[in-house]
Amino acid sequence: MADTRYVRAINKALSDAMAADPSVILLGEDIADAGGSFKATRGLLDQFGPQRVRDTPISESTIVGAAVGAALSGLKPVVEIMFMDFVTLAMDALVNQAAKSRFMFGGQSSVPMVVRLPHGGGVNAGPQHSQCLEAWFAHVPGLKVVCPATVEDAYSLLRAAIEDPDPVIFVENKALYAMAGDLPDAPGKGVIGKARIARAGSDVTLVTYGATLFNCLKAADRLAGRDIFAEVIDLRSLQPWDKETVLASVARTHRAVVAHEAVRSFGAGAEIAAIIGEEGFDDLDAPVGRVGAPFMPVPFARSLESRYIPDADAIEAAVKVCLA
Amino acid sequence: MADTRYVRAINKALSDAMAADPSVILLGEDIADAGGSFKATRGLLDQFGPQRVRDTPISESTIVGAAVGAALSGLKPVVEIMFMDFVTLAMDALVNQAAKSRFMFGGQSSVPMVVRLPHGGGVNAGPQHSQCLEAWFAHVPGLKVVCPATVEDAYSLLRAAIEDPDPVIFVENKALYAMAGDLPDAPGKGVIGKARIARAGSDVTLVTYGATLFNCLKAADRLAGRDIFAEVIDLRSLQPWDKETVLASVARTHRAVVAHEAVRSFGAGAEIAAIIGEEGFDDLDAPVGRVGAPFMPVPFARSLESRYIPDADAIEAAVKVCLA
Amino acid sequence: MTRPAPAHGIAGNSRLLDLHRTMLLIRATETTLSKLFADSEIPGFIHLSLGQEAVAAGVCCALGSADTLATTHRGHGHVIARGIDLDGFFKELMGREGGLCKGRSGSMHVADMSLGILGANGIVGASVPLALGSALSHQTLKTGGIAVAFFGDGAMAEGALHEALNMAALWSLPMVFACENNGWSEFSPTSRQFKGKLSTLAGAFGIRHILVDGNDPEAIASAALEAADHARTAGPAVLECMTTRFRGHYEGDPQKYRDAGEMSAMTEGDPILRGRARLAELGVEAAELDAMAAQAEALVAAAVEVARADPLPDFDATLADVYTPLEAR
Amino acid sequence: MTRPAPAHGIAGNSRLLDLHRTMLLIRATETTLSKLFADSEIPGFIHLSLGQEAVAAGVCCALGSADTLATTHRGHGHVIARGIDLDGFFKELMGREGGLCKGRSGSMHVADMSLGILGANGIVGASVPLALGSALSHQTLKTGGIAVAFFGDGAMAEGALHEALNMAALWSLPMVFACENNGWSEFSPTSRQFKGKLSTLAGAFGIRHILVDGNDPEAIASAALEAADHARTAGPAVLECMTTRFRGHYEGDPQKYRDAGEMSAMTEGDPILRGRARLAELGVEAAELDAMAAQAEALVAAAVEVARADPLPDFDATLADVYTPLEAR
Ligand SMILES: Cc1ncc(C[n+]2csc(CCOP(=O)(O)OP(=O)(O)O)c2C)c(N)n1
Numbered sequence A, B: 001m002a003d004t005r006y007v008r009a010i011n012k013a014l015s016d017a018m019a020a021d022p023s024v025i026l027l028g029e030d031i032a033d034a035g036g037s038f039k040a041t042r043g044l045l046d047q048f049g050p051q052r053v054r055d056t057p058i059s060e061s062t063i064v065g066a067a068v069g070a071a072l073s074g075l076k077p078v079v080e081i082m083f084m085d086f087v088t089l090a091m092d093a094l095v096n097q098a099a100k101s102r103f104m105f106g107g108q109s110s111v112p113m114v115v116r117l118p119h120g121g122g123v124n125a126g127p128q129h130s131q132c133l134e135a136w137f138a139h140v141p142g143l144k145v146v147c148p149a150t151v152e153d154a155y156s157l158l159r160a161a162i163e164d165p166d167p168v169i170f171v172e173n174k175a176l177y178a179m180a181g182d183l184p185d186a187p188g189k190g191v192i193g194k195a196r197i198a199r200a201g202s203d204v205t206l207v208t209y210g211a212t213l214f215n216c217l218k219a220a221d222r223l224a225g226r227d228i229f230a231e232v233i234d235l236r237s238l239q240p241w242d243k244e245t246v247l248a249s250v251a252r253t254h255r256a257v258v259a260h261e262a263v264r265s266f267g268a269g270a271e272i273a274a275i276i277g278e279e280g281f282d283d284l285d286a287p288v289g290r291v292g293a294p295f296m297p298v299p300f301a302r303s304l305e306s307r308y309i310p311d312a313d314a315i316e317a318a319v320k321v322c323l324a
Numbered sequence C, D: 001m002t003r004p005a006p007a008h009g010i011a012g013n014s015r016l017l018d019l020h021r022t023m024l025l026i027r028a029t030e031t032t033l034s035k036l037f038a039d040s041e042i043p044g045f046i047h048l049s050l051g052q053e054a055v056a057a058g059v060c061c062a063l064g065s066a067d068t069l070a071t072t073h074r075g076h077g078h079v080i081a082r083g084i085d086l087d088g089f090f091k092e093l094m095g096r097e098g099g100l101c102k103g104r105s106g107s108m109h110v111a112d113m114s115l116g117i118l119g120a121n122g123i124v125g126a127s128v129p130l131a132l133g134s135a136l137s138h139q140t141l142k143t144g145g146i147a148v149a150f151f152g153d154g155a156m157a158e159g160a161l162h163e164a165l166n167m168a169a170l171w172s173l174p175m176v177f178a179c180e181n182n183g184w185s186e187f188s189p190t191s192r193q194f195k196g197k198l199s200t201l202a203g204a205f206g207i208r209h210i211l212v213d214g215n216d217p218e219a220i221a222s223a224a225l226e227a228a229d230h231a232r233t234a235g236p237a238v239l240e241c242m243t244t245r246f247r248g249h250y251e252g253d254p255q256k257y258r259d260a261g262e263m264s265a266m267t268e269g270d271p272i273l274r275g276r277a278r279l280a281e282l283g284v285e286a287a288e289l290d291a292m293a294a295q296a297e298a299l300v301a302a303a304v305e306v307a308r309a310d311p312l313p314d315f316d317a318t319l320a321d322v323y324t325p326l327e328a329r
């Protein structure tokens, strides 16, 4: 299916996973009748019925807490939290329960659940509907964090996340939902933890994930115009993340820039940059650059948000500094 | 007052701040009659009465949410969350309300509040009573994050935090409460964002905060025995953090190791290491080392937790790698 | 527009006129917002309270200058009834430098500290603990004020309500829990999400519950005065206002989930038509009411023009609002 | 110790003996834990349920093998009544490799999935949503089982209770909310923290509420059977057990906040003495009961010896429990 939208790939992954495994259920606000605020669950109520596609009350903390209890009791819940900003209401369930249950119980049980979190700005949704908080979850042992950028990954990694025995934070960038791309007729299941070289290059390694991938590719295009060949790595997941692929690339390019939409300071890029700096020290000919949002909440006005989100210009500028 | 305990310094800071400013109030579970689980508020009920020292129900999210509303309405609330692990229940109030209100309202109002969060292990309290989650808050624009290690800083930085017009996350390591140290008879108020060189040295810079400072000093002692002189920097705060002092030290030592008790992966140390690697690139003669807890929940058994918490040996080992 | 004086002791007739004026201003504002949004002059998304004007007008007319309020994503009516500057309001929603919040946050976060408005909120249920804390300040600092939390019926499912009812009762705080019960939680009837009865819940904590027809301005105004007086003198009160959401959850919502019958029936209970009829009964001239409506339209039209002319916010200045600048301390 | 058969249809007399045996085992276990803790043979902190044995015995005797439960920081009695392996239990609390959770987590997290025990919990209120989710599994997978959430009176202040009552009612889940009301929340009387009435709260969601004397094993057993049957056939039920905490909040708590009067009075209601008296009435020989007590002591003493001999957990193996190893999938 060429020209499949990202949100449709999510929808198909949910549908295929539910068809393949009767223990998969969906929980979320307005996901059944309404098909979800972003229509990711459209049609699934009719397909699988109200027992498996449940509209919940506006009770994020108990929705996720219940998902943990359900996952410990034979179901594989997939929860939609409407905006990642609202997961702040469910942190105990995710961090103290989901992430730790397997460990706390000495490995007696896994916690097979997925929490889908739409993050990111670009739609003038304002400070409480635009945040990128994935770095928090990457810091929590027991959780996996997946951030698909492409339509195919949206499908294949969601299938992988649902099949994964451990709790997975599945981050979808709102700005990507409407993006169209190729989805094979029989798409496969991805592997969590394997990065993808989205574009090969020899002069600098751009490490990124999520929607920022496309700004990196745009920057790489422009740089190629001036004979600077950037290798673009789409991490696809932050926990675990594919250190080997990144370090191997840096060993070839000797330069690296890490870019994401999240606030730069104490963001996920810090860990990537620190590891490159530590384990790739001898390969580096220049400091590892980092591109991320400035240290402020996501502003609302068009004139502000457009300046806030790291774009291709910002990435290009960082590459130039890195090559200077 | 020589030999003042850390918890007593906290207690005195609260008492002095309340005496100096009638708008300072305390909120928390069992902080009034019982004086708090760690006795940080002992005696304050008698001193200031039940209106200003309030025992709350077990309702973390509303305690912190109410603190925001109170801070927007003329009070300066100081909240005690019994264990940092429980702040997972109050993340919306901290991240979506406290941190963003000033920004969202276009600077109309500040949000003068402090949330005290006892973190850290060492008392076999297990996976849900031992976490170090400060990296989360350092990633949130609008919050300040303070982590005092010494008795004097516990006092002076808590005074500074309470006077600060913006919301401050005040992190106290449980293992330090019983530690005794010097507190001047008329202790001053600290400055948030200024690091302290706890020990001068020329061969390597150890950057740390909180209880890990003492493991760094211990390691530095041992290293000195073998003519390796480590400079130990106590950051005191993570947001903002004192980049200048750290970079200036690295410019002298050309080597750095960042150490904290929190999980190493995606921890606060990643940002510090990334900045040293980026802005101190030309000064570095070796990769920046990082010491932190392994990627697992804090285990309970003595034989496990003792191995889990980064100790002087781990720091010493990292320094050796850095000097190799 | 200037801020309405607290309605205490104002004779019913003139109070009704005040209420009507306020409702007309909200109606004119949101009707205009709907157009501006359709023309994409307003970024992001907006939630209109058309049909719910009586709640905003009635509750806010019971408030005095010391009082505070925290509201929701559907808070335009509340802040207008509280007397917010219309120019600054439109500038904010249109993302301009002169906005009440300098265009930082838009419709879901409109605030005016000088009017005791602790902000609209993008987090369902968040207004409740914020108002609780404000009530704690009123009590501790003896301001004589009360705090009002506006929240929707869907928000009743959040644990925040339970925790706040308990703390308000425990500390006997000067607070009004104002539930705007429009029967909808986004695209679902709240009856399919929430099984609790607010009256019983309030009762479980010993809190006074007042139920009122949320489309009858007069009824709300007196119920609100009763609730506010109770809060000032005896502790927390819950005011549940049964009302009607004329528009979709947000502008642009096709509302497939609502049948034509409901859509047409609801307008019959239009609080503005009811207010107008009542005033006619009381002998107010139709001409006077038409003039009032025209004046509201004019105020709004003027504000929109002012807002359009306002510059866009400058990015670099924005950073200064994250933390309190030293000089501002 | 083997797991008690579900008490359905067992004649009262022998059921009472089962209950008594269970209470004695809990009593012996926790009395011993108190000593072990004093001798620092147990790391961290522990919360004992001495005085509350009847709740654990009574509620768990109503459960069948398909049923699940989630409990609290004060959960020793519940897991013992559910039939947990005593050796593994002591090993866990003493931080040994052979512990039920391999010494990873101790007293506050004891779990045994094979018995449907989803763990004790260090987070007040967390047992409630966990059990709710487990009930959702029972309903969706048609296991015929029910889920029980044990929680304390202090936990009622957490929003989790409100959210879970609503969802359980909304979906008519096979769940029992078992409130262990011992009047204390740490060092404070819960009456100084929580103003709500559980019966009314349950009623607000249309949920059946059953109040029972939590120190009368017989009364709890039948109330629990009633609640469990209701959950199996008609949806959620709340079981509120009024009981008594003999010890401090945690071992080592000096309890300055409790007066001598209360301390001495409370032992009079001792559920074990009451059970013993009742059994005597029914003609059970004192000798038999003494033998039963001795047997419990012996079981515990043996388990402690086994635990002491058990090796300490190996750190490197611990990492393997963070994520599910590939081979385990
Ligand atoms: C914590 C949180 N969860 C979900 C949402 C998404 N959301 C916005 S409005 C709304 C429905 C609220 O219904 P109600 O409280 O009745 O207010 P109304 O829209 O009817 O005025 C939801 C679910 C949100 N903004 N915040």
Ligand SMILES: Cc1ncc(C[n+]2csc(CCOP(=O)(O)OP(=O)(O)O)c2C)c(N)n1
Pocket (backbone or CB within 6 Å): B029, B058, B060, B082, B086, B089, D047, D072, D073, D074, D122, D123, D124, D125, D151, D152, D153, D154, D155, D156, D180, D182, D184, D185, D186, D190, D245, D249
């Ligand atoms: C979320 C959370 N807040 C606070 C605590 C600290 N704490 C542990 S037990 C307890 C009191 C609980 O009282 P109750 O629910 O009545 O249980 P009981 O101890 O009486 O069995 C508190 C406040 C905690 N563990 N978790």
Ligand SMILES: [Mg+2]
Pocket (backbone or CB within 6 Å): C152, C153, C154, C180, C181, C182, C183, C184, C185, C186, C190
């Ligand atoms: Mg509604």
Ligand SMILES: [Mg+2]
Pocket (backbone or CB within 6 Å): D152, D153, D154, D180, D181, D182, D183, D184, D185, D186, D190
């Ligand atoms: Mg209790």
